[in-house]
Amino acid sequence: MPVAPSPEWVQELKATLPEPPALRRRRLVADWGFSELEMRDVLGSGTMDAIEATVAAGCSAQAARKWWVTELARRANEAGVDVEALGISPTQVAEVQGLVEAGTINDKLARQVIEGVLAGEGSPADVVANRGLAVVSDTGALGAAVDRAIEANPDVAARIRDGKLQAAGALIGAVMKEMRGQADAAAVRELILARLS
Secondary structure (H helix, E strand, C coil): CCCCCCHHHHHHHHHHCCCCHHHHHHHHHHHHCCCHHHHHHHHHHCCHHHHHHHHHCCCCHHHHHHHHHHHHHHHHHHHCCCHHHCCCCHHHHHHHHHHHHCCCCCHHHHHHHHHHHHCCCCCHHHHHHHHCCCCECCHHHHHHHHHHHHHHCHHHHHHHHCCCHHHHHHHHHHHHHHCCCCECHHHHHHHHHHHHC
16 A cells, blocks of 8 residues: 655655755855865865864864865874874864964964874863964064074075065074074064065
8 A cells, every 4th residue: 555645744854864965065165165176185085074063163164174184184194093083173173273363373383283182282272372382473582583584694685675575585484493483474574674674
């Protein structure tokens, strides 16, 4: 005897079905603004769910993709585990990106923060505080480092004085090296140009 389900029951069942993978992928490509190549990288690294959760935690899709597809997928690969098994949550990744956007840390320091979170040192903010990883933007400390870099590189300083501003990169690099990557690069550039103008 044939069974004829009610239209309400059919609608109820449809509502409980998960989104088909192809539709989900198309929706996320549109929502996130990813190219097909970027989405292929996401799918290949197995990070789509993690990125979606990180975006839901307040991170931009491109920043979430940057951390999950590159840094975290690489670490998972090295450890021989799935990226979800690493021990860092999408909320923590969003917090790391928030610290970068606030200027508290830069991308280089963010990698150290991720390392600390993975080592069980606490939240991203705890790692920044405990390891002393905050970006230095104190103009006194930066100014002294800039002066030393200019003094150690007179030929570069002369090129900047002659209008070749792209040469400032060499002095910025010297300051960043001296300050273990914790200098605010934009502030360093401003100080260099101010001193050599």
